Amino acid sequence: MTEAIALESTPPVGLLARLARLLPGIALLFVIGYAGKVSEQVLRRYGTAHHLALPNIEYVLWAILFGLIIANTVGVAQVFRPGIATYEVWLKSGIVLLGARFLLGDVLKLGGISLALVAIELAVAIGLMTVLGRAFKLKPKLTSLLAVGSSICGVSAIIAAQGAIEADDEDATFAIAAILALGAFGLFTYPVLGRLLHMSDHAFGVWAGLAVDNTAEAVAAGALYSDAAGKVAVLTKSTRNAMIGFVVLGYALYWAARGQAHQVANKAAFVWQKFPKFVLGFLFISLLATLGAFHKAEISSLANLSRWAFLLTFAGVGLKTDFRELRKQGVRPFVVGALAELFITIVTLGLVLGAAALFHL
């Protein structure tokens, strides 16, 4: 996963200075996320007080909307950017903590079903994006980045692949903007489609985890549907993320064979380096919970801490999604991404509905 804001272990003074640079952005994430939480409560109380049947708009949606509005109108000042980039830290910490709410047996059962569906989704997404990229005459490495982003885990996968296949910064920036914009679109439409199709919480969670590209948006889409769907979306998306090393390795070997990227000396080390370590943390906490290491109140505290971490994450999703970035490479790559996403949405929906019927999700 991304190393973009990796923190050096030494020297201590440098570390403190780096942490100080993060504070304004983290404070902004908290303010926006908390404003989302307050908005949800205020709307609910207003509806109750005035006997109005107002829709229950979750803090998730408010936080993302507030972030989107700021990022795409007044913009985000430079002083906030390092801290906003920490939204991935909060996301992954939140996922690790969420492990306390899973028994390992459930993880293995649902993870096994998810793994089979993920394998099919990967093949469809990579194949489709490659065909569409050629048909629309996109730059080959941009096509590779879009394929990695749409098949695995969005932004992190694109950053990992950019270094491995030596793609241009411009292509990576566009691919990230496209994946985030498409993810934002999915975030607003998937829960509506799920309700229309009367999908169960489990089935919807698997679908969100399979079809929504960026991890934060997949978690948000699940959480918008229901708490249970959010949990399942995290698990399915983490299964998908675990495949990142293999897919990026495949692309690295492909471009190295064409003399347009470095050779990969040690393939096992390459896969381990790209493997998302937070998945191991999630499994470890889940193992502890399964062994009874936490009592009920502790699990509740861990789950609430996870919610606070996600609150910061969702604010970051909105703030990082800048639709203006999409204009820089024209409409063609975005159309390719959107067409592929539409097809992936339909295929994964079919897969999930089939799996739901077979395994009673």
Place this chain on the structure above:
Amino acid sequence: MSNGSRRISLDWWTVIAALAAAALIKAGLIPNVPW
């Protein structure tokens, strides 16, 4: 972790932070996290 530059990746930081929080809750130093 990579050997040469002694950098800890973002992923490991997230795991360390989450496990530290879990340990604090388990030890009773954070008795109750409200939502």
